[in-house]
Amino acid sequence: MTNILKRAKENLRTIRTAGKLGWAMESNWTDPFLFAIYSIVRPLASSLILVVMYYVVTRGKTGMDLFAYIYVGNAFFMYVINVLFGVSWVIHEDRDHYQMIRYIYISPIRMYYYLFGRGIAKMVLTTVAVIITMAFGMLVLKIPVNLLAINYPLLLFSVAAGIFIITCLGILLAGVSMVTAHHSYALTEGMAGLFYLACGAIYPIDILPVWLQYLSKALPLTYWLELVRRSILGKSLSPTLSGYSDFQLILIMAATTLILALFSHWVYRSIEYIARKYGKIDQLTSY
Amino acid sequence: MNLAVETFDLNRTFKLKKAKNKGENGNNNGKLIALENANIKIHQGELFGLLGPNGAGKTTLIKILATLLLPTSGTGLVDGIDVVKYPEKVRKKINMVSGGEHCGYGILTVRETLWMFSQFYGIATKVAHRRIDELLKILKMEEFAKTKIGKLSTGLRQKLNFMRGFVCDPKIMFLDEPTLGLDVQIARDVRIYIRTWMKENPERTVLLTTHYMAEADELCDRVAIIDKGRVLVCDSPQNLKKSLAGEAVFYIEIPLSVNGMEKFGQIPGVKQFAYEHKSHLGRTELKFILEEESAISNVTESLSGNGSKIISLSKMEPSLEDVFVALVGRGLKNEN
Numbered sequence: 006m007t008n009i010l011k012r013a014k015e016n017l018r019t020i021r022t023a024g025k026l027g028w029a030m031e032s033n034w035t036d037p038f039l040f041a042i043y044s045i046v047r048p049l050a051s052s053l054i055l056v057v058m059y060y061v062v063t064r065g066k067t068g069m070d071l072f073a074y075i076y077v078g079n080a081f082f083m084y085v086i087n088v089l090f091g092v093s094w095v096i097h098e099d100r101d102h103y104q105m106i107r108y109i110y111i112s113p114i115r116m117y118y119y120l121f122g123r124g125i126a127k128m129v130l131t132t133v134a135v136i137i138t139m140a141f142g143m144l145v146l147k148i149p150v151n152l153l154a155i156n157y158p159l160l161l162f163s164v165a166a167g168i169f170i171i172t173c174l175g176i177l178l179a180g181v182s183m184v185t186a187h188h189s190y191a192l193t194e195g196m197a198g199l200f201y202l203a204c205g206a207i208y209p210i211d212i213l214p215v216w217l218q219y220l221s222k223a224l225p226l227t228y229w230l231e232l233v234r235r236s237i238l239g240k241s242l243s244p245t246l247s248g249y250s251d252f253q254l255i256l257i258m259a260a261t262t263l264i265l266a267l268f269s270h271w272v273y274r275s276i277e278y279i280a281r282k283y284g285k286i287d288q289l290t291s292y
Numbered sequence: 293m294n295l296a297v298e299t300f301d302l303n304r305t306f307k308l309k310k311a312k313n314k315g316e317n318g319n320n321n322g323k324l325i326a327l328e329n330a331n332i333k334i335h336q337g338e339l340f341g342l343l344g345p346n347g348a349g350k351t352t353l354i355k356i357l358a359t360l361l362l363p364t365s366g367t368g369l370v371d372g373i374d375v376v377k378y379p380e381k382v383r384k385k386i387n388m389v390s391g392g393e394h395c396g397y398g399i400l401t402v403r404e405t406l407w408m409f410s411q412f413y414g415i416a417t418k419v420a421h422r423r424i425d426e427l428l429k430i431l432k433m434e435e436f437a438k439t440k441i442g443k444l445s446t447g448l449r450q451k452l453n454f455m456r457g458f459v460c461d462p463k464i465m466f467l468d469e470p471t472l473g474l475d476v477q478i479a480r481d482v483r484i485y486i487r488t489w490m491k492e493n494p495e496r497t498v499l500l501t502t503h504y505m506a507e508a509d510e511l512c513d514r515v516a517i518i519d520k521g522r523v524l525v526c527d528s529p530q531n532l533k534k535s536l537a538g539e540a541v542f543y544i545e546i547p548l549s550v551n552g553m554e555k556f557g558q559i560p561g562v563k564q565f566a567y568e569h570k571s572h573l574g575r576t577e578l579k580f581i582l583e584e585e586s587a588i589s590n591v592t593e594s595l596s597g598n599g600s601k602i603i604s605l606s607k608m609e610p611s612l613e614d615v616f617v618a619l620v621g622r623g624l625k626n627e628n
Contacts, residue, residue: 015414018411018414019411019412021411022408022411022412025408026397026400026408029397029399029400029404030397030399033399034399103395103396103397103398104393104394104395104396105395105396105397107358107360107388107390108388108395108409108456108457109412110359110360111358111359111360111383111386111387111388112383112387112409112412112413112460113380113383113384113412113413113414114412278362281359281360281361281362282362284306284355284360284361286360286361287360
C-alpha cells in the first residue's frame, strides 16, 4: 500500500512538473493580453469557417437539429486535434527542438505521466476554447441548448473520458514519433483527419459506407462524442447509436477504451524498445 | 570493494548506410563496430576516465550504461543492476551530462530548469532549493538564475546542463566530454566542482569520458584507454605513464609539412610516432617515442636530410597522450 501511494505521489509530481513546462511553452511566447485574445479568437475563427461552409452547402435547409449536431461535434473535436497533437508532439519537440529528450528519458519518471502532463496545457486551453465556442453558438447562432437541462455529470464524465482516450491515442503516436523524423507531423494530422471522418464529428456515422462504420464502432471517440451530444443536446441523430442507453454507451466506450489503452501501451513499449535498439531515442531528425 | 559499473564483453555495432560502407575504421560488412568486447570495472567512489579519440566508442558506452541505447551483446551492470533488463531501476541511481550541446528549454529560466529536474528526481523542496542555490553559487551562475535559457550564451548553457546533472545528486554520474567547447575558466570551474563533489561523499562515482588527456590526468583515479571500440589498457594515470619510463618522448616542431610524414615512423630507434598539423601556426608538431634517448640523433639527421628545418625540440615527461601514442601508434588528433 505504501509503495502504491509513493508511486502515485511520484506520478502526480511528474504530471504537475511536466504540466508547468507545457504551460510555459503554450503561454510564454507572447504577453498575457495577446495570449488571451489569441485564445478567444482562434476557436471562434475556426467555428465560423464551419458555419459559413454549412450555410453555403445546405443553404440553411437542413434545420437547426443537424446544425446543432455538427456544431457541438465540431466544438468538442477540438480536444482531439489539440490534445492528440499536444501529447504526441512532445517527443519531436524534446528531441529535435529543445534536445532535452535524453535527459528526460533517463530520469526516473514514467514517460506516460510526463506526456500526459505536457498535454495538460493543451487540455486547459482547449476547454476554454470549447466553452467560448459553445457560448458563441448559443448566443449568436442560437444553438438550442438549455443550460438547465444539460446533464452535467454525464458531460463532465464524458469530457474526462475523452481526454483519457485522446491521451492514449497521443501516447501511441508518441511511440511512433520515437522512430520517425521531425516532419512526420503529417501522421498526427492524418490520424486526426481519420477520426474526424470516422467518429461522427460532423455527421452521423450511419451515412458512412458499411466497412467504415466498422471502424467507427471500434473507436471509443465515436461513443464519447455521442455521449457529449446527449448530455448537451439531450438527443441523438444517429439511428445506430440512439438504440443504446447512456449506460450501454458508457459500457461500450469503456470496453473500447480499455482495448485502445492496452494497444497504445503495447505499441509505445515495442517502439521504445526498437528506438533504444537502434539508437533513435535522442537522434536528431531535423534534417 | 563494491562495483559501481561493470561490463562483460559489451559489444555494439551500428548498421551503416550504403554510401558510408567503404573503407572506414571498424567498418565490417556494412557495420560499424562501436564497442568490441568492452570489459571495465569501476569501483564505488572512483573517478574513472575513459580516454580516446572521437569515434572511439566512449559515448556509445555511456549511452548504454545510461539506458539510452541497447548493446548488441554483452552485459552492463550499474550498481549491480542490469541496464537492459531493469532500466527503470538504473535510472534512479544515475544521471548524465553531455558536453558540447546547445540543449535546453529556452522558455524556462535557469532556476526553473533546475527546479524542474529536481522534481523529476523526487528531491524534497527544501533540499532542492538549497542545492540549486549552492550550484548557482559554486558555478558562478547566481546572476543568471532568473535568465531564460534562450538568452544564455553557449558556454553558460553548457554550465547549466552540468548543473542539471548534479542537482539530483546521483549515486553514479556519467560525464561525456563535460568541458568540450567550454572556455578555460568555465572548464576549470567544472573540474573543481567535480573534484569537490566526489570528496563530499565517498559513495559517489563518476565515469568521465574525454579526449583531453590533461583533464583525465588531473581528475581521474584510474583511466581506460579506448580506441576503435576496444579497451586497450586500464590503470591509474601514474602507472600508465610509468609504463613509458624507459622510453624517451620528444616533441619537435617543423614548418607545416603535409606530405610524407609516415616515413618518420620508420627511423631506427623510433618506437612510436605521431604528428599534428597546426595550420594556424604554420607548423607541424611531431611526437617521437624513442627506445632510448640516443636515437634522437637519428631523428634529427633524418629531418635534416628531408629538408625540414627544426623550429624547436624538447624532451618531455611521458603524458597520457604519449601512452595513447605508444599503444595505438598515432596521436589523438591525427587520423593516420
